Every structure is written in structure tokens, then in C-alpha cells.
Amino acid sequence: MKKVAVKLGIDSEDLASCVACGLCLPHCPTYRVTQEESASPRGRIALMRQAETTGLIDQEFVEFMDACVQCRGCETACPAGVPFGSMMETTREALAEQTRYQPLWRRWGYRILGCPKILTLGSKVLAVLQKLNLLPSKLALPKIPLLQGRLVPSGRDVWLFTGCVMDAWMRDTHRAVQRVIEAAGAGVRFPDKQAACCGALHVHAGLGHEARRLAERTMEAFPGQAPILVDSAGCGAQLKEYGRLLDSAAAHEFSQRVLDVHEWLVNHLDALPPAHADAPRIAIQDPCHLRHVQQSHDPVRVVLARYVEPVILDDEGLCCGAGGAYSMLHADTAAAVRERKIGSIERAQVQEVVSANPGCLLHLRAGGVTVRHPLEIVDDLMRKDT
Numbered sequence: 223m224k225k226v227a228v229k230l231g232i233d234s235e236d237l238a239s240c241v242a243c244g245l246c247l248p249h250c251p252t253y254r255v256t257q258e259e260s261a262s263p264r265g266r267i268a269l270m271r272q273a274e275t276t277g278l279i280d281q282e283f284v285e286f287m288d289a290c291v292q293c294r295g296c297e298t299a300c301p302a303g304v305p306f307g308s309m310m311e312t313t314r315e316a317l318a319e320q321t322r323y324q325p326l327w328r329r330w331g332y333r334i335l336g337c338p339k340i341l342t343l344g345s346k347v348l349a350v351l352q353k354l355n356l357l358p359s360k361l362a363l364p365k366i367p368l369l370q371g372r373l374v375p376s377g378r379d380v381w382l383f384t385g386c387v388m389d390a391w392m393r394d395t396h397r398a399v400q401r402v403i404e405a406a407g408a409g410v411r412f413p414d415k416q417a418a419c420c421g422a423l424h425v426h427a428g429l430g431h432e433a434r435r436l437a438e439r440t441m442e443a444f445p446g447q448a449p450i451l452v453d454s455a456g457c458g459a460q461l462k463e464y465g466r467l468l469d470s471a472a473a474h475e476f477s478q479r480v481l482d483v484h485e486w487l488v489n490h491l492d493a494l495p496p497a498h499a500d501a502p503r504i505a506i507q508d509p510c511h512l513r514h515v516q517q518s519h520d521p522v523r524v525v526l527a528r529y530v531e532p533v534i535l536d537d538e539g540l541c542c543g544a545g546g547a548y549s550m551l552h553a554d555t556a557a558a559v560r561e562r563k564i565g566s567i568e569r570a571q572v573q574e575v576v577s578a579n580p581g582c583l584l585h586l587r588a589g590g591v592t593v594r595h596p597l598e599i600v601d602d603l604m605r606k607d608t
């Protein structure tokens with residue numbers, strides 16, 4: 223297999239911090255489904271070390287790096303504090319800059335996420351094709367709305383980040399979240415189209431330059447000091463990492479204003495309508511970017527517990543296989559990871575499942591799971607009581 227020269231540029235102390243104990247292996251979704259050492263965090267770090275030592279990589283190296291879901295479950299499990307997420311991001315950025323890792327068609331695909339007009343037009347075309355049954359079923363796309371209507375602001379207390387694909391395909395979720403925030407006593411403001419995409423998928427793909435451009439643009443769309451609430455775990459994690467991504471005082475200040483919407487709601491729960499008598503049993507699937515990156519999954523439980531009987535899955539903390547664009551780019555592995563998650567959901571014997579991330583919602587729905595955003599359920603039950 224042909225070798226090519228690459229300089230990954232990973233911090234040598236970070237690389238040395240892995241003591242190869244293997245405690246992360248059971249927490250890695252790709253290791254669990256493949257049982258291959260090179261598809262584990264420890265194996266990937268060994269490959270990174272080898273690449274840094276020799277200055278050479280091959281196609282197999284690229285494939286094992288690309289097959290990582292970037293769930294960062296390994297970071298939570300690691301007793302040595304290995305910063306796997308940033309090591310993987312550095313690796314992918316080096317691959318994208320120095321090799322043909324990201325072909326032009328994919329770069330354009332990612333670029334469209336930051337162009338709301340093209341994204342909206344593309345979504346309408348998909349919606350029409352879907353209505354005419356002209357889309358291959360293996361794409362497993364959700365039902366894409368043809369018309370969505372505008373989001374209507376109700377005040378200036380908090381911002382609600384709307385994003386790119388979520389806003390194009392799942393605007394009703396934003397509306398449910400807005401109603402819950404308003405019931406908690408705050409007026410909601412929406413950003414302009416500058417904030418169309420947070421750049422999370424670009425970071426995952428190694429497109430650091432584009433991610434930083436989108437980050438600068440997004441920051442400009444949220445003037446003032448009001449909190450910036452986010453109802454998508456992946457976007458929230460990315461907005462909170464702008465300080466690290468841009469390394470400027472303004473970016474650090476911006477990140478300080480960002481909260482997952484449940485983090486904000488836990489301090490406003492008393493203002494919400496009282497609970498309904500019959501609390502449904504609802505399983506919680508934590509998005510990895512809420513649990514392992516933001517480490518803010520507990521507020522979801524607290525908010526939900528006011529209205530439902532939250533059920534913890536027996537594989538709590540494990541990824542569902544969505545991983546942003548991963549479920550499209552690695553459909554077989556993503557489906558195998560999801561099958562394990564579906565088994566856990568079935569054992570929980572619940573009425574419904576919640577997950578606070580659009581990618582996880584779409585991926586689980588494509589697997590036949592009835593799943594909603596936590597605040598869609600709160601919105602329903604809250605209105606039932608008023």
C-alpha cells in the first residue's frame with residue numbers, strides 16, 4: 223500500500239499520555255462492533271504515534287481515523303485524561319490539508335451547510351422528490367417539510383441558536399423549545415442567517431479553515447450579553463469550543479454565554495406549569511456531545527423528571543452511531559452501532575425515547591425508533607396541564 227508523507231502536529235505530551243491500559247475499549251462504539259484494535263481509541267493513538275515517528279501514513283491509517291465517530295466516549299472513560307477529541311481533530315485537519323482525504327465534492331457539500339439559501343432550496347427539492355417517492359429508501363432521510371413558516375421572536379431575554387440542517391428540516395422542534403422557554407418566563411430572540419451553521423461538521427471533517435470562518439461569522443450574529451441557548455447538543459458543544467478554536471478573548475467571552483437549553487431551564491423550572499398526574503416512561507439517550515463533550519446531560523434528566531418518569535438505558539453513555547455526517551459516510555458501521563442501542567431501548571420497555579440532538583434523532587428514527595427532542599415532550603405535557 224502506497225505511503226505518503228504527513229506531519230500530524232499532535233502535541234507530543236498528549237500522544238505520550240496514553241498508557242495503553244485499554245479501559246476505554248468497552249466505551250468505543252467502533253471497537254465494540256468490529257473488535258479490531260486499530261478501530262479502538264488505544265489503537266488509533268498507537269497509529270498516530272507511528273505516523274508522527276515515521277512521518278508516513280497509508281490508506282489504512284486514513285480509514286481507521288475516518289471510521290472514528292468522534293463521540294469522545296473514550297475521553298470520559300480514560301483515567302489518564304488523554305485528550306482524544308483534540309488529537310483526532312488535529313489529525314483530520316492535517317489529513318485534509320496535506321492529503322486528498324476530503325475530495326472536492328465533499329468540501330462543497332460541507333460548504334453548502336453555511337449557505338442558508340442553497341440549503342433551503344436543496345431541502346425543498348428533496349421534499350418534492352420525497353413526496354413523489356423518487357428518493358432511494360436506503361438514504362433513510364426523515365420526512366422533509368416543504369414549507370416551514372418563519373420563527374417569530376417574542377423578546378430579547380435569550381437567544382435561541384437555530385443552526386443549518388436542524389432549521390431546514392426540524393423547525394417545529396425550535397418552536398416547541400421556544401414555547402417552553404416562554405413558559406419559563408423569557409422572551410426569545412433568533413439570530414440572522416449569519417448564524418446558519420456552527421461549523422461542527424467542518425471540524426469533524428478536518429476543515430479547520432472553514433470552521434473558523436463560520437465561527438467568526440456566527441459570533442457576529444449574537445450581539446449583546448444575553449445567554450445563547452442551544453437545543454442541538456452537537457452545535458452547543460461546538461459553540462462552547464469557539465474559545466479553543468479561535469483562541470481570542472472575544473471567542474472565549476462568546477463561549478461563556480452559550481448554554482444547552484436544559485442547563486438554562488433547570489434554573490427556571492419553578493415557572494413552568496405543574497406536572498401531569500400520569501407520567502409516561504421515557505428513555506433518555508444522551509447525545510455524546512452533551513454527555514462527553516459538554517458534560518451537561520444531568521439537566522435533561524432534571525427538566526424531564528418534572529413531567530415524565532425518566533428511564534436510564536442499560537448501555538448509558540454509549541453512542542447511537544449518528545456522529546453528524548458519520549451515519550451517511552459510514553452507513554454500515556453506524557447501523558451496527560444503532561442496532562445495539564435499539565436492543566437497549568427495547569429492554570427498557572418505555573413509551574418513547576428522547577435525545578437532545580437532531581443527528582441522533584434522525585439516525586434513531588431511521589432505525590424505526592419513536593424518538594423526540596426532550597422539550598417536544600415537555601411542551602406537549604406542559605400544554606396538556608394548562
Ligand code: SF4
Pocket residue numbers: 239240241242243244245246247263264296299300301302303304
Ligand atoms: S486512551 Fe486512556 S483509557 Fe484508553 S488506553 Fe489510553 S490511557 Fe487507557
Ligand code: SF4
Pocket residue numbers: 249250251252253261262263266289290291292293294295296297306
Ligand atoms: S471518539 Fe468514540 S469512536 Fe472515536 S475512538 Fe473514541 S470512543 Fe471510539
